[in-house]
Amino acid sequence: MAGQNGIDDLGGEGGRMKVAVLGSGLIGLDLLAKIERSKFLDCRMVVGRDANGRGLRKAAELGYGTTAGGVSSLGADGQAFDIIFDATNAMSHIEHHKHLESLGALVIDLTPSRMGHMIAPTVNGADASTHRNVSLISCGGQTSIPILHALTRVYSPSYIEIVTTAASLSVGRASRLNLDEYIDTTQAAIRAFTGVNDVKVMLNISPAEPPTTFRVAISMVGDDFDVDVIRKHVTTVAEEIRTFATGFDIAACSVLDGKAFVAVEVKASGDLIPHYSGNLDIINSAAIFVAEQYAAGRVA
Amino acid sequence: MNEGIPDASAPIQRVSIYDPTLRDGHHAVRHQLNADQLRHYAAAADAAGMPVVEVGHGNGLGASSLQVGRAALSDDEMLSVVREQLTHSKMGAFLLPGWGTIADLKKAISHGVDVVRVGAHCTESDTMERYLDFLRANDVEAQSVLVMSHMASPERLAEECRQMVGFGATAVGIMDSSGHYLPEDVSERVAAIAAAVDVPVIFHGHNNLGMSVANSVAAVRAGATVIDACARGFGAGAGNTQLEVVVPVLERYGWSTGVDLYGLLDAADLAERELMPQPPTIDSVGIVSGLAGVFSGFKARVYDIASQQQVDPRDIFFELGRRQAVAGQEDLIIDVALDLAKRAA
Numbered sequence: 001m002a003g004q005n006g007i008d009d010l011g012g013e014g015g016r017m018k019v020a021v022l023g024s025g026l027i028g029l030d031l032l033a034k035i036e037r038s039k040f041l042d043c044r045m046v047v048g049r050d051a052n053g054r055g056l057r058k059a060a061e062l063g064y065g066t067t068a069g070g071v072s073s074l075g076a077d078g079q080a081f082d083i084i085f086d087a088t089n090a091m092s093h094i095e096h097h098k099h100l101e102s103l104g105a106l107v108i109d110l111t112p113s114r115m116g117h118m119i120a121p122t123v124n125g126a127d128a129s130t131h132r133n134v135s136l137i138s139c140g141g142q143t144s145i146p147i148l149h150a151l152t153r154v155y156s157p158s159y160i161e162i163v164t165t166a167a168s169l170s171v172g173r174a175s176r177l178n179l180d181e182y183i184d185t186t187q188a189a190i191r192a193f194t195g196v197n198d199v200k201v202m203l204n205i206s207p208a209e210p211p212t213t214f215r216v217a218i219s220m221v222g223d224d225f226d227v228d229v230i231r232k233h234v235t236t237v238a239e240e241i242r243t244f245a246t247g248f249d250i251a252a253c254s255v256l257d258g259k260a261f262v263a264v265e266v267k268a269s270g271d272l273i274p275h276y277s278g279n280l281d282i283i284n285s286a287a288i289f290v291a292e293q294y295a296a297g298r299v300a
Numbered sequence: 301m302n303e304g305i306p307d308a309s310a311p312i313q314r315v316s317i318y319d320p321t322l323r324d325g326h327h328a329v330r331h332q333l334n335a336d337q338l339r340h341y342a343a344a345a346d347a348a349g350m351p352v353v354e355v356g357h358g359n360g361l362g363a364s365s366l367q368v369g370r371a372a373l374s375d376d377e378m379l380s381v382v383r384e385q386l387t388h389s390k391m392g393a394f395l396l397p398g399w400g401t402i403a404d405l406k407k408a409i410s411h412g413v414d415v416v417r418v419g420a421h422c423t424e425s426d427t428m429e430r431y432l433d434f435l436r437a438n439d440v441e442a443q444s445v446l447v448m449s450h451m452a453s454p455e456r457l458a459e460e461c462r463q464m465v466g467f468g469a470t471a472v473g474i475m476d477s478s479g480h481y482l483p484e485d486v487s488e489r490v491a492a493i494a495a496a497v498d499v500p501v502i503f504h505g506h507n508n509l510g511m512s513v514a515n516s517v518a519a520v521r522a523g524a525t526v527i528d529a530c531a532r533g534f535g536a537g538a539g540n541t542q543l544e545v546v547v548p549v550l551e552r553y554g555w556s557t558g559v560d561l562y563g564l565l566d567a568a569d570l571a572e573r574e575l576m577p578q579p580p581t582i583d584s585v586g587i588v589s590g591l592a593g594v595f596s597g598f599k600a601r602v603y604d605i606a607s608q609q610q611v612d613p614r615d616i617f618f619e620l621g622r623r624q625a626v627a628g629q630e631d632l633i634i635d636v637a638l639d640l641a642k643r644a645a
Contacts, residue, residue: 161366163631168423176427180401200365203398207423207451208624217631219366252635256608259366263631 016042023087024048024055026172040295071096081105089174090181107133112185120145137189139279140164143216152194157222165204167211170277214278218262225260245285320354325534327358327597331371342385348563354392355382362400379411390414415441422452425460432467444469450480454492473502479590483518494523504528505541508590512541531571532579537596539580544568588614592621609637
């Protein structure tokens, strides 16, 4: 099987990048499933803080090495890693990023800590080869930024607004404690990727049963929007993103009263998480994409 | 617990009235109240002895947006104008985590907010922890409410409320955001919550099915001691519980509110004169949104989009109900209207 970046097998387990996953919540467990499918990544350690927690026990059941010793235990025994995924929470990442960087691995941060170099794979994925700590911003950022980046090359909106809605069951404890960080980091990233200063990000967590599919509503205020031009651009972006996150779909696209509106829905592509959890899938798929691209660069 | 009309020998039970006219009412006028309107109503409510006067964008601090509507005034302007008018009443504000942030709370505190209601959808109370912690650390009274509460069982609501108390909320309760409840629904839920917590229980009604006063009475009978109501029912959709009705009704039942009747009626008359083009009525769309269990605040946007897309606004509400749209998901209205228009074409 060809890898997700279209590169050849690196030559079995020995050639794979040695990977550690910090955090054993919803994001961490889905990452493990995606790493398992990758020809280029080999998970050597899952790091948590509670040996009896459901996440670490699950990881151990799946046959992964685990430690409940927290981040400081990583590297203590001389074990080296090429890539470390941080799926803890923003406050923890800020506390332990120095230790992670001292280990010499590429750190891919999935928390909204705003510490590392921000990456949206289809826009600036190659930057991972020149930075040691990269940030994947947020699920809403990964979903909206490629679209906004494309549209702001055609239009100059005066205002951008994003509303994400995620199903209650798909939002873990860390995310619930990081709502402000999610908002601040996503807003900062959108400003950086679009050059538009006036940006507002909001989010809903929905109690609907059956759970609602992850959705990101994008609105822009500006002049001369043409719905056909917008549709053409967002369709192209969606096709690019579907090469690594297959459940990415444009749900609506309209122009009304000088406002452009694009709604994206993301379904999770199988694995351990339910289909509505597109919020987990989009950021983890981006993380795997970046990691594999980095792996390809290292062996080239 | 109250089991009905208190008998004459029993001590008079107190019910605390919470007045969100200048917050929920914003939904009815696309968040366009100006400084004079806020000033005049706040002064009248204060004179009536209203315990709490809440002010803000309809969805609370930080929520002015395309999604829900942009407010005419900033949060800073609203809070400072109302603060100046209140001599007895406490000033309240509303915060939905995910819409407003700690930065917005800091702003409200700098304007002297006395009470902040932190809200979340009915199963999401753990999103409130940081905000309740922050308010407590800053000596601001922190209450906590579950929005769209008809979407969860009484047991689940009680469990969420217990958790909110654990986070430091000094009063907890439910909002009937869609105006969907009948009195029995309210009794069951409030009783479950009152049995689970040892802080005052809040009920916030909407009048889509004409039941909001009856629902508020049912809530008090089941143990609620904080009742939300708005002058002339000025609020989202078909309106809230009508303040100047529910207060004397509760008094007739024997509960004491401490609100002055003539002051209350004056404030309500002023509200009708100055705040609204007309008092809320239960129109067709209001009834449908109550039946469908959809947030009443969608009404203005549904009307706009229905006329643009030439579809029946009632069909939009029923379809939103089928999709279980929650408050904050105004972005679904366009999708639903486009789908309905496509099906009709």
